[in-house]
Amino acid sequence: MARAVTTQHKTIATVAAWIVALLIFFPILYTIITSFKSEQEAIQGFALIPSGTFESYTEVQAQSGYFKFFFNSVLLSVGSTVLALLVAIPAAWSMAFSPTKRTKDILMWMLSTKMMPAVAVLFPIYLIFRDTGLLDSRIGLMVMLMLINLPIVVWMLYTYFREIPGEILEAARMDGASLWNEIIYVLTPMAVPGIASTMLLNIILAWNEAFWTIRLTTTEAAPLTAFISSFSSPQGLFWAKLSAASTLAIAPILIMGWFSQKQLVRGLTFGAVK
Amino acid sequence: MKLRTLTLGLLSASALAFAAHAESITIATVNNGDMVRMQKLTDDFTKANPDIQLNWVTLEENVLRERVTTDIATKGGQYDVMTIGTYEVPIWAKQSWLLPLDKLGDDYDAKDIIPAIAGGLSVDGKLYAAPFYGESSFVMYRKDLMEKAGLKMPDAPTWDFIKQAADKMTDRANGVNGVCLRGKAGWGENMAFLTAMSNSFGARWFDENWKPQFDQPEWKKTLQFYVDLMKADGPEGASSNGFNENLALFQQGKCGMWIDATVAASFVSDPKASQVADKVGYALAPDNGLGKRGNWLWAWSLAIPAGTKKADAAEKFVSWATSKHYAELVASKEGWANVPPGTRSSLYANAEYQKAAPFAKMTLDSINAADPTHPTVKPVPYVGVQFVAIPEFQGLGTTVGQLFSAALAGQSSVDDALKQAQDAATAAMTEGGYIK
Numbered sequence: 001m002a003r004a005v006t007t008q009h010k011t012i013a014t015v016a017a018w019i020v021a022l023l024i025f026f027p028i029l030y031t032i033i034t035s036f037k038s039e040q041e042a043i044q045g046f047a048l049i050p051s052g053t054f055e056s057y058t059e060v061q062a063q064s065g066y067f068k069f070f071f072n073s074v075l076l077s078v079g080s081t082v083l084a085l086l087v088a089i090p091a092a093w094s095m096a097f098s099p100t101k102r103t104k105d106i107l108m109w110m111l112s113t114k115m116m117p118a119v120a121v122l123f124p125i126y127l128i129f130r131d132t133g134l135l136d137s138r139i140g141l142m143v144m145l146m147l148i149n150l151p152i153v154v155w156m157l158y159t160y161f162r163e164i165p166g167e168i169l170e171a172a173r174m175d176g177a178s179l180w181n182e183i184i185y186v187l188t189p190m191a192v193p194g195i196a197s198t199m200l201l202n203i204i205l206a207w208n209e210a211f212w213t214i215r216l217t218t219t220e221a222a223p224l225t226a227f228i229s230s231f232s233s234p235q236g237l238f239w240a241k242l243s244a245a246s247t248l249a250i251a252p253i254l255i256m257g258w259f260s261q262k263q264l265v266r267g268l269t270f271g272a273v274k
Numbered sequence: 275m276k277l278r279t280l281t282l283g284l285l286s287a288s289a290l291a292f293a294a295h296a297e298s299i300t301i302a303t304v305n306n307g308d309m310v311r312m313q314k315l316t317d318d319f320t321k322a323n324p325d326i327q328l329n330w331v332t333l334e335e336n337v338l339r340e341r342v343t344t345d346i347a348t349k350g351g352q353y354d355v356m357t358i359g360t361y362e363v364p365i366w367a368k369q370s371w372l373l374p375l376d377k378l379g380d381d382y383d384a385k386d387i388i389p390a391i392a393g394g395l396s397v398d399g400k401l402y403a404a405p406f407y408g409e410s411s412f413v414m415y416r417k418d419l420m421e422k423a424g425l426k427m428p429d430a431p432t433w434d435f436i437k438q439a440a441d442k443m444t445d446r447a448n449g450v451n452g453v454c455l456r457g458k459a460g461w462g463e464n465m466a467f468l469t470a471m472s473n474s475f476g477a478r479w480f481d482e483n484w485k486p487q488f489d490q491p492e493w494k495k496t497l498q499f500y501v502d503l504m505k506a507d508g509p510e511g512a513s514s515n516g517f518n519e520n521l522a523l524f525q526q527g528k529c530g531m532w533i534d535a536t537v538a539a540s541f542v543s544d545p546k547a548s549q550v551a552d553k554v555g556y557a558l559a560p561d562n563g564l565g566k567r568g569n570w571l572w573a574w575s576l577a578i579p580a581g582t583k584k585a586d587a588a589e590k591f592v593s594w595a596t597s598k599h600y601a602e603l604v605a606s607k608e609g610w611a612n613v614p615p616g617t618r619s620s621l622y623a624n625a626e627y628q629k630a631a632p633f634a635k636m637t638l639d640s641i642n643a644a645d646p647t648h649p650t651v652k653p654v655p656y657v658g659v660q661f662v663a664i665p666e667f668q669g670l671g672t673t674v675g676q677l678f679s680a681a682l683a684g685q686s687s688v689d690d691a692l693k694q695a696q697d698a699a700t701a702a703m704t705e706g707g708y709i710k
Binding site: 039040043044045063064122123126127130135136214215218219222226229230231232233237238 | 300302304305306310313329330331332333334337340341344348349350351352353518521522525526541546547
């Protein structure tokens with residue numbers, strides 16, 4: 001009887017999970033479907049079967065040149081993530097293993113910067129970028145993306161590092177390991193799942209960041225967010241083209257997320273049950 | 275051998291010198307059909323000007339507006355040519371943010387620009403932006419439904435006629451709404467329509483002393499008429515409908531009438547996109563017999579920011595893109611119907627254009643019926659038909675737009691919306707130093 005109830009519960013849970021997952025995924029699915037419709041089909045109302053035309057993709061590529069934007073997106077998201085890890089690993093290490101009275105406050109302060117609306121600092125940042133010649137530069141944007149994601153990266157790494165027993169590091173120190181050796185050869189390998197999931201999440205966040213990437217670029221450093229934005233039209237219905245542009249922009253990150261979902265979930269739930 | 279090496283060296287050096295000399299200009303623009311077409315046709319420009327390279331930045335309208343405003347206010351120098359509208363040009367020109375366009379070339383024929391449009395883009399008689407395409411607003415209606423209702427649309431209808439026709443055309447059982455109008459909040463959305471409409475009801479945003487006028491009976495009449503009309507004959511959820519939503523409804527045959535931008539005519543009459551392409555008629559925007567019609571005036575125009583270091587190249591491009599030659603180029607490649615409308619008188623005198631664009635005459639008449647310098651029945655201290663050309667208008671217009679959109683959605687009464695609009699406008703004008 002107990003076994004039957006468990007099976008029944010499992011089935012209900014599975015069905016519920018599928019429904020929720022489909023609901024969440026549906027807007028993306030419908031965008032993909034719409035991208036294979038003609039413009040007229042796209043505005044004609046709800047339909048799940050498209051005519052299967054590639055017209056929108058051809059036009060989108062001809063109009064804007066996808067690959068330049070794609071290349072910038074890859075460079076910016078990976079570059080900013082590497083930069084963020086270089087800064088965040090030592091920061092999180094010191095906060096996790098040598099905490100002071102103010103460590104919690106510093107962590108809270110770091111996180112609080114994420115609560116401020118980005119537009120509030122648009123002008124100062126824009127002026128700094130203008131005066132340092134960083135407008136429309138990949139380096140400038142990489143640093144910007146690193147800075148805006150840094151609080152989350154530090155917090156995540158701090159949480160993972162706290163799970164690692166301090167005694168192991170002490171043992172390494174007793175064996176004569178230097179500070180760098182301790183971080184590189186002892187701490188980092190043990191925190192690989194945490195670092196990997198932090199990295200993946202940061203890449204996704206940087207890939208999707210649309211406020212600064214649109215406002216601080218023009219042509220050279222513009223990533224896929226600017227590419228999508230260029231297909232939104234105030235006068236005229238270009239839903240199929242807009243859907244094709246969105247599909248092209250989200251496809252790489254969707255595929256990456258699909259292949260790395262195990263690491264992502266493992267990393268995000270790391271230390272959750274304790 | 276030596277001679278060959280020398281020749282090669284000289285050639286390479288001159289190629290390098292040429293490459294170094296070539297300058298690139300960055301053009302910020304919106305994703306409208308006419309702009310996209312221009313990007314495809316720029317080979318014609320670069321062939322004639324091989325030393326100028328063109329870089330395009332296409333953005334969503336609101337993002338574009340924010341980006342170019344930030345850039346021009348901070349002298350960021352990111353753009354050499356900007357696509358801006360009739361709202362920005364007078365404000366920015368007065369701030370000395372734009373360069374006057376006085377080197378457009380001998381064959382440019384600036385006098386050919388439609389006077390109403392040129393007036394909206396000039397300050398102290400100097401042109402600060404060249405119009406790429408211009409538009410007004412007019413009534414687009416279904417000839418078949420009008421006939422079925424036993425009515426005939428006059429060339430210049432009144433608001434009472436629009437109400438009568440909308441009542442008769444509404445057939446909710448078959449999904450037909452008598453009239454579709456903008457309801458989505460925004461200074462360029464519902465407030466463009468409502469401000470233009472209010473002009474024909476004798477209303478105005480401010481009196482000669484910048485005192486807001488939402489507490490006057492003319493505004494009450496305007497908003498009450500609009501809300502009543504939309505409740506009786508408008509589509510469901512109209513408070514979230516803007517240009518694109520109404521375009522979709524009209525193209526699907528769900529609107530008897532639609533009063534909106536003249537540029538929509540080419541979309542609703544396109545058989546590839548519209549199910550009612552062969553059934554559309556056009557008429558001037560309605561009036562109330564007070565001497566002003568409810569139509570607006572807008573021109574997407576190309577301007578050169580004062581901070582550019584490539585003013586000459588930028589002006590060459592602006593001249594090319596807004597020339598008669600460009601109109602002929604579009605006509606030769608894509609047909610006369612696709613030539614950007616509403617900028618040059620010569621286009622409307624062209625028999626081939628008149629034949630290809632059945633809405634041509636009505637578009638020109640609508641543009642000519644708008645006067646941005648005298649937009650209202652009573653005198654006003656501002657310029658602009660569907661907007662007030664002051665920097666505060668973007669924020670204030672959107673706030674008032676939200677209040678009026680809420681009244682349309684039934685979340686507040688017309689009286690409440692007008693009272694709140696009056697308070698918001700008074701506060702903004704006092705803060706801006708207009709009211710002492």
